[in-house]
Amino acid sequence: MTAPEVCFEDLPAGRRIALGAVVVDRDEMLAFNRRFDPQPFHVDEDAARASLFGGLCASGWFTASLWMRCYVDAVLSRSASMGSPGGDEIAWPAPVFAGDRLEAAMEIVAARVSASRPQLGLVTLTGTLTRADPGDGAGEDVVFRARFTGMFGRRDGAPASDPA
Amino acid sequence: MTAPEVCFEDLPAGRRIALGAVVVDRDEMLAFNRRFDPQPFHVDEDAARASLFGGLCASGWFTASLWMRCYVDAVLSRSASMGSPGGDEIAWPAPVFAGDRLEAAMEIVAARVSASRPQLGLVTLTGTLTRADPGDGAGEDVVFRARFTGMFGRRDGAPASDPA
Numbered sequence: 001m002t003a004p005e006v007c008f009e010d011l012p013a014g015r016r017i018a019l020g021a022v023v024v025d026r027d028e029m030l031a032f033n034r035r036f037d038p039q040p041f042h043v044d045e046d047a048a049r050a051s052l053f054g055g056l057c058a059s060g061w062f063t064a065s066l067w068m069r070c071y072v073d074a075v076l077s078r079s080a081s082m083g084s085p086g087g088d089e090i091a092w093p094a095p096v097f098a099g100d101r102l103e104a105a106m107e108i109v110a111a112r113v114s115a116s117r118p119q120l121g122l123v124t125l126t127g128t129l130t131r132a133d134p135g136d137g138a139g140e141d142v143v144f145r146a147r148f149t150g151m152f153g154r155r156d157g158a159p160a161s162d163p164a
Numbered sequence: 165m166t167a168p169e170v171c172f173e174d175l176p177a178g179r180r181i182a183l184g185a186v187v188v189d190r191d192e193m194l195a196f197n198r199r200f201d202p203q204p205f206h207v208d209e210d211a212a213r214a215s216l217f218g219g220l221c222a223s224g225w226f227t228a229s230l231w232m233r234c235y236v237d238a239v240l241s242r243s244a245s246m247g248s249p250g251g252d253e254i255a256w257p258a259p260v261f262a263g264d265r266l267e268a269a270m271e272i273v274a275a276r277v278s279a280s281r282p283q284l285g286l287v288t289l290t291g292t293l294t295r296a297d298p299g300d301g302a303g304e305d306v307v308f309r310a311r312f313t314g315m316f317g318r319r320d321g322a323p324a325s326d327p328a
Contacts, residue, residue: 037229
């Protein structure tokens with residue numbers, strides 16, 4: 001197994017990373033909505049048109065999952081990631097529709113070594129998905145935002161003794 | 165279209181609702197992990213065994229999505245739900261494994277009429293998934309917790325005038 005390229009030391013507060021883009025596939029969105037979030041405005045064309053959203057839109061968990069895949073491909077797949085205990089913000093400020101092109105990004109807001117497990121670094125980041133300006137003057141929209149903490153191994157590995 | 169059974173008025177602060185249970189299907193978990201969160205400990209048996217988690221575990225977004233389906237089936241499908249702008253907590257306190265039986269629940273922590281759109285009620289709730297005690301003395305585990313706000317129509321419908 002090769003050493004991970006991205007360790008705690010590579011993820012300092014303030015760093016911004018573009019995570020690529022994704023286009024929302026209608027069939028995949030509908031399959032996800034039907035399985036996990038079959039509310040009328042997610043699965044029924046007529047009900048969606050009559051709803052606040054004005055059309056069939058993505059489950060927020062599908063949107064979150066699309067962001068996650070971008071984050072894995074751009075960062076986590078070559079990192080010392082050890083998962084996440086959670087976070088303190090999740091927001092869906094605008095609905096997401098089939099065909100939307102979303103740009104994924106992240107910005108690190110804090111990074112510190114774990115007090116109880118000094119072989120671990122705790123990286124708090126804000127992830128976003130932003131829909132490009134459709135060209136009708138509406139401007140770009142942040143459609144997903146989440147702030148959470150990821151656990152990452154340190155480049156130098158575990159210290160000789162673990163005080164916790 | 166029949167009137168929804170569950171409106172803002174039915175969701176007062178303090179109300180707890182059991183949302184049923186779900187068993188984590190291994191094939192579905194792996195398919196989700198591969199598509200949305202292909203980190204080694206989510207998709208590679210050997211890497212997972214060597215990880216902090218000790219075995220292949222669910223993407224946190226799969227766990228969240230399983231909770232969501234329980235919430236839709238038990239409450240939202242017969243409600244005046246109008247979606248969610250987001251929330252201020254999402255937590256994965258313990259890993260979820262294939263075969264786990266998870267009990268879903270929710271508790272309403274606050275409910276108020278929207279100041280800007282008085283035809284809408286804003287209901288803040290904490291959703292949880294809890295794994296039953298496996299019988300080995302480990303006790304039960306909360307494996308997912310999220311606090312967010314849902315928008316619900318009011319039983320009496322929109323007022324004659326909207327001040328916002």
